[in-house]
Amino acid sequence: MGHEHKLSIFRGFVTFKSNTQKIWGVLIFLSIITGVEVALGIIKPEVLTSNSFLYMKILNWIFIILTLVKAYYIAWDFMHLRDEKSGLRRSVVWTGLFLIAYLSFILLVEGNYIHDIYKEGFIKWEF
Amino acid sequence: MEANDAATQTTGSWNGGNEPLGASYGKMMMWFFIMSDALTFSGFLGAYGLMRFKFIDSWPIADQVFTHVPFIHGNYPMYYVAFMTFVLIFSSVTMVLAVDAGHHLKKAKVAFYMLLTIVGGLIFLGSQAWEWTHFISGENGAIQLQDGKIVQFVNADGHQVKLEDFAAAKSDERVQHSSSKGLWYVSEVALPPVSLEQVINGFKAHPDLQLRLEKIDSKTKEKVLVSHQDADKYLAEAKQVVIGANLHVNEYGKTLFGDFFFFITGFHGFHVFSGILINIIIFFNVIVGTYEKRGHYEMVEKVGLYWHFVDLVWVFVFTFFYLV
Incomplete structure (x- = not known):
């Protein structure tokens, strides 16, 4: 089975010589991201925790974005989505992304609503 | 004439035998299984998010809960779970190296990397067992x-x-009520x-x-x-x-926090466990030469997809339980 691998990541900014080399390169990249996450989690810089953007701490935005970046490289390079036909890639990724985004949106808005009722409503009860 | 028809039929668009997505049936189904499993996990993590938003001003702070590293005393939040994350990412790397070796039909290399992957999975599972033990037995009370x-x-x-x-x-000198000290059919924890x-x-x-x-x-x-x-x-x-912690009460704060911790990391750990079992089966298949006879190592690729997915889920669990 002669498999063709696309060996460029970061939109062609880095191109590897072989698939094995690409795997190690992606590992280094993922390790750096995890290292940054852990360092930020331990230091918790004041600037990032006291300021928020769209009702969420900037630090949490950074964590979530870095997580999505990690997820992208695991799926694209380790799971070889980069080498699959776009039809397969889209049928898996778009379906999943849409449903997960929808579900999270509904559940988080609802959770926030329950919190507000708890805090500001006259009626208090265990949900 | 009939033979001609048969020949054109197998190559026609609607007569089967086509692979419009360029993937075999098994691989495609593995992808769709992974997608549905991702939805299951997102349902759990979403429920966690709902409860967390509901109790946003009283939810436990992860740094004050997960503060320990084996064999070392003191307050070290995050380090151990970061180590676990790294182990799982690394086992993903050995898995993808096994898949790559499979494409080149190098049997010994596939077996070696599969073995490393299994070891990585076992280290992760052991770490999780330690984490659970520590969470259950508690620290400060x-x-x-x-x-x-x-x-x-x-x-x-x-x-x-x-x-x-x-x-x-x-x-007060109250002693534990065991069946030998009181009513023979009554005891307590x-x-x-x-x-x-x-x-x-x-x-x-x-x-x-x-x-x-x-x-x-x-x-x-x-x-x-x-x-x-x-x-x-x-x-x-x-x-x-x-x-310590159980499903009814825990020393860290909200009962729901403990429940979600047990349920989500437990469900993920169960995925890791079954992943290891499948990896072991495939490992032995590689050793006895099943895929060599078959002429391709696609099975390694399929279990590889599952294994990477387990890693992928952990990345999210890590973020939402320990970081955010």
């Missing part, structure tokens, strides 16, 4: 009030203090090492101690502290001593 809220004890520096370190000497009375008396004897409530200060994002002289109001409401 706390008391629960009548309304179900958890109150912890901290010293003047704001560090949590272990109940046994300040609790007063035993006053082990009593906590200190009673509620001991804890309250000990607290009164140590003026440097403070209470730490579940409530989070909206400005400082830290748990609210109650000074020693204001503590009576809370101690009067005390119901029981809580050490």
Whole structure:
């Protein structure tokens, strides 16, 4: 089975010589991201925790974005989505992304609503 | 003429035999299984998010819960779980190296990398077992009030203090009720090492101690502290001593936090466990040469997809349980 691998990541900014080399390169990249996450989690810089953007701490935005970046490289390079036909890639990724985004949106808005009722409503009860 | 028809039929668009997505049936189905499993996990993590948003101003702070590293004493949040994350990512790398070796039909290399992947999975599972054990047996202990809220004890520096370190000497000599000591058909679970009375008396004897409530200060994002002289109001409401965690109560705060921890990391751990089992089966298949005879190592690629997915889920669990 002669498999063709696309060996460029970061939109062609880095191109590897072989698939094995690409795997190690992606590992280094993922390790750096995890290292940054852990360092930020331990230091918790004041600037990032006291300021928020769209009702969420900037630090949490950074964590979530870095997580999505990690997820992208695991799926694209380790799971070889980069080498699959776009039809397969889209049928898996778009379906999943849409449903997960929808579900999270509904559940988080609802959770926030329950919190507000708890805090500001006259009626208090265990949900 | 008929033979000609048959020939054109197998190549026609609607007669089967096509692979429009360029993937075999098995691989495609693995992808769709992964997608549905991702939805299951997102349902769990979404439910966690719902409850967390509901109790946004009293949810436990992860740094104060997961503070330990095996064999080392002290306060080291995050390091151990970062190590676990790295182990899982690394086992993903050995898995993808096995898949790559499979494409080049190098049997020995595939087997070697599969073995490394299995070892990585076992290290992860062992780490998770340690984490669970530590979570269940607890560290400092706390008391629960009548309304179900958890109150912890901290010293003047704001560090949590272990109940046994300040609790007063035993006053009542109540012993665990076992079937040999009382009614032969009645027994109870082990009593906590200190009673509620001991804890309250000990607290009164140590003026440097403070209470730490579940409530989070909206400005400082830290748990609210109650000074020693204001503590009576809370101690009067005390119901029981809580050490460690179970599904009903835990010393870290909200019961739901413990429940979600057990359920989500448990469900993920179960995925890792079944992943290891499947990897072992495929490993032996590689060893006995099943795929060599078959002429391709696609099966390794398929279990590889599953294994990477387990890694992918952990990345999210890591973020939402330990970081955010």
